[in-house]
Amino acid sequence: MTGTVYKSTGSWYTVKTLNGKFYECRIKGRFRLEGIKSTNPIAVGDIVQFQLETKNNTETGVINRIEERKNYIVRKSVNLSKQTHIIASNIDLVFLLVTIDNPPTFTPFIDRFLVTAEAYSIKTILLFNKLDAYNEETLLEVKYLKSIYRQIGYECIGISATTGKNIDKVKALMVGKVSMFAGHSGVGKSTLVNAIEPSLDLKTKTISQQHMQGQHTTTFAEMFDLSFDAKIIDTPGIKGFGVVDMEREEVGDYFPEFFALKQDCKFNNCLHLKEPKCAIKKALEEDKISYSRYRSYIQILEGEDEHYRTDNWDNE
Numbered sequence: 001m002t003g004t005v006y007k008s009t010g011s012w013y014t015v016k017t018l019n020g021k022f023y024e025c026r027i028k029g030r031f032r033l034e035g036i037k038s039t040n041p042i043a044v045g046d047i048v049q050f051q052l053e054t055k056n057n058t059e060t061g062v063i064n065r066i067e068e069r070k071n072y073i074v075r076k077s078v079n080l081s082k083q084t085h086i087i088a089s090n091i092d093l094v095f096l097l098v099t100i101d102n103p104p105t106f107t108p109f110i111d112r113f114l115v116t117a118e119a120y121s122i123k124t125i126l127l128f129n130k131l132d133a134y135n136e137e138t139l140l141e142v143k144y145l146k147s148i149y150r151q152i153g154y155e156c157i158g159i160s161a162t163t164g165k166n167i168d169k170v171k172a173l174m175v176g177k178v179s180m181f182a183g184h185s186g187v188g189k190s191t192l193v194n195a196i197e198p199s200l201d202l203k204t205k206t207i208s209q210q211h212m213q214g215q216h217t218t219t220f221a222e223m224f225d226l227s228f229d230a231k232i233i234d235t236p237g238i239k240g241f242g243v244v245d246m247e248r249e250e251v252g253d254y255f256p257e258f259f260a261l262k263q264d265c266k267f268n269n270c271l272h273l274k275e276p277k278c279a280i281k282k283a284l285e286e287d288k289i290s291y292s293r294y295r296s297y298i299q300i301l302e303g304e305d306e307h308y309r310t311d312n313w314d315n316e
């Protein structure tokens with residue numbers, strides 16, 4: 001039988017078949033996977049083949065094959081192990097939720113996320129959430145970030161998952177697609193899923209838990225079928241986002257505004273560091289490229305982890 005993985009909790013996978021039935025499945029033995037080494041062999045969104053087995057009157061499945069992934073989003077842990085974890089696969093659209101505070105989302109995190117999504121050609125839209133909770137100063141910050149990211153081609157929407165502001169816009173973008181909500185823990189991913197589809201009633205952080213840093217409310221990724229021909233994958237908060245291995249020359253290609261200019265650099269292998277006649281450095285001096293983006297680029301090139309951290313990231 002063929003099915004799609006909707007949920008994975010350790011050794012069991014919830015798989016939905018083409019005719020809409022859910023089975024609890026597991027993997028038996030080892031099986032070969034394409035080139036990536038990850039801590040989880042199977043991820044939400046994977047299309048798998050499985051066989052049914054009946055034990056003690058319960059039917060469960062044994063997965064024996066995984067179809068090639070169209071794409072996937074991985075995170076690399078920022079601790080020493082540098083392990084890779086596939087968050088989800090076969091995604092059409094990612095919404096990255098950003099909050100200015102409670103918790104803060106800093107640009108190095110946004111940029112690392114975007115680079116990874118670009119590397120797999122996954123379209124990303126930025127959602128600035130919790131607009132209802134911001135003062136004038138924080139709203140200005142949202143405006144500033146929106147202008148940076150819009151200018152380089154990313155759609156940005158200011159929303160409030162609690163008041164419902166612009167939720168209709170988000171829904172319209174989701175029709176006919178598999179979307180994923182990503183972002184730090186506490187940015188409101190599950191709250192947004194509930195705002196879009198109240199009947200799901202997902203667990204979100206309660207007021208009394210809000211001071212509890214480092215606590216994840218959602219602990220594993222899960223896909224849901226929505227009532228308007230859309231699928232959504234809610235994910236646990238991610239903290240530092242280590243960019244997956246890529247060649248140094250490749251990094252700039254995933255910064256769209258750098259990529260657009262690089263043919264004007266004197267050297268075609270220009271890394272936009274100290275090379276003469278570099279079009280990117282020139283654009284930076286002329287304020288046509290944002291300094292925060294350039295700084296993120298340098299950090300990724302140098303293999304540094306993000307400089308800014310919050311404490312309420314995941315429990316790696």
Ligand SMILES: Nc1nc2c(ncn2[C@@H]2O[C@H](COP(=O)(O)OP(=O)(O)OP(=O)(O)O)[C@@H](O)[C@H]2O)c(=O)[nH]1
Pocket residue numbers: 129130131132133159160161162163183184185186187188189190191192203204205206207210215216217218219235236237238
């Ligand atoms: N004021 C305000 N609070 C919000 C908004 N969206 C979410 N919250 C609150 O933010 C807290 C965290 O929301 P969750 O939906 O649990 O966050 P999450 O991103 O799913 O977090 P993890 O599951 O831990 O990754 C909750 O207390 C929500 O009520 C919003 O638009 N405005």
Ligand SMILES: [Mg+2]
Pocket residue numbers: 189190191203204217218234235236
């Ligand atoms: Mg959640």
Ligand SMILES: [Zn+2]
Pocket residue numbers: 262265266270271272273275277278279280281
């Ligand atoms: Zn250059």
